[in-house]
Amino acid sequence: MKTPLQPDLDAAIIGSGFSGIGMAIKLKQAGITSFVVLEKSNDIGGTWHANTYPGCACDVPSHMYSFSWERNPGWSRMYSGQPEIFSYLKECVAKYGLAPYIRLNTEMTEAAFDEANDCWQVRTADGKSFTTRILVSAMGALSRPAYPHLPGMERFKGMAFHSAEWKHDYDLAGKRVAVIGTGASAIQFVPQIAPKVARLTLFQRTPAWVLPKKDRAIRRLEQAIFRHVPGAIGLFRNVVYWRQESLGVGFVHPKLMKLAEKMALEHLQSQISDSGLRDRLTPRYTIGCKRILISNDYYPALACRNVELVTAGVAEVRENSIVSRDGVEHPVDAIIFGTGFRVTDLLTPVRLLGRAGVDLNDAWKDGAQAHLGVMAAGFPNLFLLLGPNTGLGHNSVVFMVEQQIGYIMKCLRFMRKRGMTAIEVRPEVQARFNDDLQRRLQTTVWATGCKSWYQTEHGKNVTLWPGFTFQYWGRMKKLNVSEYRFTRVASDNPAGEQEGLPIGARTAGSA
Incomplete structure (x- = not known):
């Protein structure tokens, strides 16, 4: 054998x-x-x-x-x-x-x-x-990265890249920038680039539910406690775990999502005063059905004078512009895809x-x-x-x-x-x-x-x-x-014993 x-x-x-x-x-x-x-x-x-x-x-x-x-x-x-x-x-x-x-x-x-x-x-x-x-x-x-199919994209003469392949050597300052997608990545980078660009045109297919981000700096005293007080960091982690776990109730029982929906709508209303823009940013589906996003600066960025929200969809891309399905041509120097992953x-x-x-x-x-x-x-x-x-x-x-x-x-x-x-x-x-x-x-x-x-x-x-x-x-x-x-693979060992352990029998080797 x-x-x-x-x-x-x-x-x-x-x-x-x-x-x-x-x-x-x-x-x-x-x-x-x-x-x-x-x-x-x-x-x-x-x-x-x-x-x-x-x-x-x-x-x-x-x-x-x-x-x-x-x-x-x-x-x-x-x-x-x-x-x-x-x-x-x-x-x-x-x-x-x-x-x-x-x-x-x-x-x-x-x-x-x-x-x-x-x-x-x-x-x-x-x-x-x-x-x-x-x-x-x-x-x-x-x-x-997932790229959408946009008719005419091959003709575009400007810069184009996905958020996961960010071109840090390309200066966005003073540029006319189009962002395709309004998901978890776009909601983070749009507020960062909006103040730098000449104009930002954001193409939204479906509005997202957005909740406030409970973010803050962790104080040095807190860090010291986590480092030196036995069990402190473990206790805090457990508190965070069960707080996050409690959010799962609404995902399993959709009717309980009404409270989260109310919070999201209040967040939207407090940050967007323009009723027309607010309406275009209001989702028409149950919160949680798509990924819930968290942000404190996304809505304020969309309210800036140099930012335009387009909900008509993309009809085609031209050499130096994007034409939306309502026939409007939007001149752009760069296209950034915030379209997520496969x-x-x-x-x-x-x-x-x-x-x-x-x-x-x-x-x-x-x-x-x-x-x-x-x-x-x-x-x-x-x-x-x-x-x-x-x-x-x-x-x-x-x-x-x-x-x-x-x-x-x-x-x-x-x-x-x-x-x-x-x-x-x-x-x-x-x-x-x-x-x-x-x-x-x-x-x-x-x-x-x-x-x-x-x-x-x-x-x-x-x-x-x-x-x-x-x-x-x-x-x-x-x-x-x-x-x-x-x-167990067959062995020619007459005693029927395995030739060494199948897992963990050797030290690190090179293949």
């Missing part, structure tokens, strides 16, 4: 944002040091490295948007900006000694599961390849080939699905971080990531203890989980009739968790081994 292939690595992590860094930390702490983190960009950080537009910040309180095991007492604001979050991730890499495991400028293009050897064959854009027992996708949903298109252009060479993109052609958002049937030893239906509208996704990382570690410990080389969720288990999940989604605020980036083009919500995060935490506390198939 042929001796089974010993893979080059125990694990490979794709992506170095919060998910990838958190996974790497826990692998190393468990003594699994034969792994790599592949990062396509020239630095770690994921979305917090890519998004550097003016005003970029988190819309979840800083103390929750961080690892529970690496609490930061030095956050400067309640809602930290991109530079501070990026710095936090860099500090995590340094503290936990992850730099030797990270390969920058290395993009995975394809991974194929080797059924004979229970491992993944990984290929990168530079033509190299290696094998790994475990593959962890930490690519995230906010990594591929959230429901979770893997393209990466190819993940599971059993029988099935591409995960094809398996998900009718909408992505996975058991607990972590494992997909037919794809052994592949783990997903922030996979299908594990996003949130009310609390921190970092909390969700931590539950998933903990669950993956339970799987790896079980495999190591039993000498198993593969784990795979049973198809019927995945189907049952997702049928229940989609049924629950039908009674949430996201099913009240609006079209959002949470949904596929066919209206299926493959993005959000239909409940509270503590419910997800409860599901992830225990590994139910009956939900999975475990296998």
Whole structure:
């Protein structure tokens, strides 16, 4: 009998944002040091490295948007900006000694599961390849900018870029700027650029519900207490967690959203005095159906004399202008796309080939699905971080990531203890989980009739968790081994013993 292939690595992590860094930390702490983190960009950080537009910040309180095991007492604001979050991730890499495991400028293009050897064959854009027992996708949903199709865009002679690919060397001062989109990114950068440009024309397809941002600087005394008083930062984090968690009630029971809607309307009325502009900024759908935005300076920016809100839509782009559907031509020098990301298109252009060479993109052609958002049937030893239906509208996704990382570690410990080389969720288990999940989604605020980036083009919500995060935490506390198939590659060892441990048996190696 042929001796089974010993893979080059125990694990490979794709992506170095919060998910990838958190996974790497826990692998190393468990003594699994034969792994790599592949990062396509020239630095770690994921979305917090890519998004550097003016005003970029988190819309979840800083103390929750961080690892529970690496609490930061030095956050400067309640809602930290991109530079501070990026710095936090860099500090995590340094503290936990992850730099030797990270390969920058290395993009995975394809991974194929080797059924004979229970491992993944990984290929990168530079033509190299290696094998790994475990593959962890930490690519995230906010990594591929979404561009709308605008007729005539190829004729435009001015500058054009997406907010996630901000052109810092292009001076907007005195320019006529068009912004396409009014989502979570635009609501942050529009107030920053409005005072600098000669004219800003904002093209809005659908108005967003906007609530006040409870932001403020964190005082030095508070930071000192967090640093030196035992338990203080943990207590504060718990308060923030349960405050955010309470917001989930309205998402699960849409009728309870009336209070939030009232607050948003009062916020709009207090900041926009022009009744006509206020009417165009008033949503006609239940609050929460689309992403709720928070801002204190967005509405005042729209009231500036050099800012125009256009709701007629884009008819075409010309060499030096945009024509709206009401026939008005708007001269512009630059176009900035604040049109978000391809959230429901979770893997393209990466190819993940599971059993029988099935591409995960094809398996998900009718909408992505996975058991607990972590494992997909037919794809052994592949783990997903922030996979299908594990996003949130009310609390921190970092909390969700931590539950998933903990669950993956339970799987790896079980495999190591039993000498198993593969784990795979049973198809019927995945189907049952997702049928229940989609049924629950039908009674949430996201099913009240609006079209959002949470949904596929066919209206299926493959993005959000239909409940509270503590419910997800409860599901992830225990590994139910009956939900999975475990296998061990054949060995020519006459005693029938495994040739070394399948996971964590070696020190860090190079592929």
